[in-house]
Amino acid sequence: MWQTGLHSSTSLYWSCTLGATGTSTGKPASVAHRCSVSAAGFRAAPMPCIRRGVCTSRTHSRTSNPLKMQRNTDPAGNSIGIEPTVRVEDVYKSFQDKKKSLFSWRFEALTVPALRGVSLDVYAGEVFGLLGPNSSGKTTLLRCMSTLCKPDRGAVYVLGKHTVRESFAVRHCIGVVFQDAGVDKILTGREHMELFGNLYHMPPAHLRRRIDELVGMLELEPYVDRLTGTYSGGIKRRLDLALGLLHEPSVLLLDEPTVGLDLSSRRVIWNAVRKYATAGNTIVFTSHYLEEVEILADRVAILDEGVSIAVGSPPDLKRQIGGRRFTIRVEEFCPENIAQAALEALRSEGIVERAQINAFDYNALELFVEPELLDQLGIDPSLNEDEAYSVYAERIRQTLKGKGFDLFGITERGVSLSDVYMSFAGRDFRAADEAARLDASTKKRKPKRRSSLES
Numbered sequence: 001m002w003q004t005g006l007h008s009s010t011s012l013y014w015s016c017t018l019g020a021t022g023t024s025t026g027k028p029a030s031v032a033h034r035c036s037v038s039a040a041g042f043r044a045a046p047m048p049c050i051r052r053g054v055c056t057s058r059t060h061s062r063t064s065n066p067l068k069m070q071r072n073t074d075p076a077g078n079s080i081g082i083e084p085t086v087r088v089e090d091v092y093k094s095f096q097d098k099k100k101s102l103f104s105w106r107f108e109a110l111t112v113p114a115l116r117g118v119s120l121d122v123y124a125g126e127v128f129g130l131l132g133p134n135s136s137g138k139t140t141l142l143r144c145m146s147t148l149c150k151p152d153r154g155a156v157y158v159l160g161k162h163t164v165r166e167s168f169a170v171r172h173c174i175g176v177v178f179q180d181a182g183v184d185k186i187l188t189g190r191e192h193m194e195l196f197g198n199l200y201h202m203p204p205a206h207l208r209r210r211i212d213e214l215v216g217m218l219e220l221e222p223y224v225d226r227l228t229g230t231y232s233g234g235i236k237r238r239l240d241l242a243l244g245l246l247h248e249p250s251v252l253l254l255d256e257p258t259v260g261l262d263l264s265s266r267r268v269i270w271n272a273v274r275k276y277a278t279a280g281n282t283i284v285f286t287s288h289y290l291e292e293v294e295i296l297a298d299r300v301a302i303l304d305e306g307v308s309i310a311v312g313s314p315p316d317l318k319r320q321i322g323g324r325r326f327t328i329r330v331e332e333f334c335p336e337n338i339a340q341a342a343l344e345a346l347r348s349e350g351i352v353e354r355a356q357i358n359a360f361d362y363n364a365l366e367l368f369v370e371p372e373l374l375d376q377l378g379i380d381p382s383l384n385e386d387e388a389y390s391v392y393a394e395r396i397r398q399t400l401k402g403k404g405f406d407l408f409g410i411t412e413r414g415v416s417l418s419d420v421y422m423s424f425a426g427r428d429f430r431a432a433d434e435a436a437r438l439d440a441s442t443k444k445r446k447p448k449r450r451s452s453l454e455s
Contacts (some may be wrong), residue, residue: 234265341430
């Protein structure tokens, strides 16, 4: 038995063990391939495979992974996606934390719910987004799909395989890219891909072709033969995605794929994701960028505090809300009391039904206007939609002017996913995201320990 391993400062630790068992009589030994990975550099590599019959090694089979062939297709070979590729059934997950007691230096056990009864289906050829503010359960759900996290209740199936009972089979047919790039700064990008390809037991000729494909797809030509220690954050992210796509998994799981990246790198990653899904593969990604989900996702599940509050395509979800959104700035930098007075003035005239003051936008007024409100205000029903809302905007201007407010500006727009979130969750997306971020930063602060003199 022999082992080879790589251990770097980035916590990337791979081990590839080739085990052989035999007898003292010198009979041929049976060989089992085992590839495993831990820590931040997790990749879906083949696990013990001979007894499961799912090995892609040239030693055993030159055919593709049979698990990839479980995709539903019609006689012509086109994906029809009747059965979900990923199924999440009533999943609950909580974590144990510690809370400092108010009356002593001791810590009390605290249960923090991350997922509370989430159910959803994802189909072949679909780009599925998980949208929500920080601490909404997106990453936990993705970890449950990737076999790294065991649900407390419920089940997750990937290509019909249970992620807990059949975790080895699931890992064989998925690719996972988490937020932190698990790359070694003393290797080049090409050396990383060659290393991972060998761990996947990819034939050398096929591996070389695949590397060339990914280098072109992700625009890595100027960087692939440089040390990754010289890469920018965006280039590292592209390389990380290339490692996740290297073995052509049927299901690709991405955790915040473009967080903190410049527009150029985001565009490259978006194009690569869309192209990979067009080939019939399934992609699930998490994000708290509203515009990214609207551009990239075929369907989206909106999570809030561990609960799936809405599932559907972005256009369908926005169509359910309907109407228009108006942003009113009484002053460029408006004090809250003036914004509140203006809002009350509009409500007293019956011009506003649903509205809020957006503290993250210098106390601008956010109005949610449904077509029914236009009818109640007696606006001519023969006008088209744009003309009717223009009349409504003019009425707002006249009302505020009559109440003594000098209007700085008013803008009109259609419904966004932020409005969908607000409609279902009852709070602003940016406010929820900021509140969760502040709460997380508070929890990270370690309490001051008492010295031996104080005890």
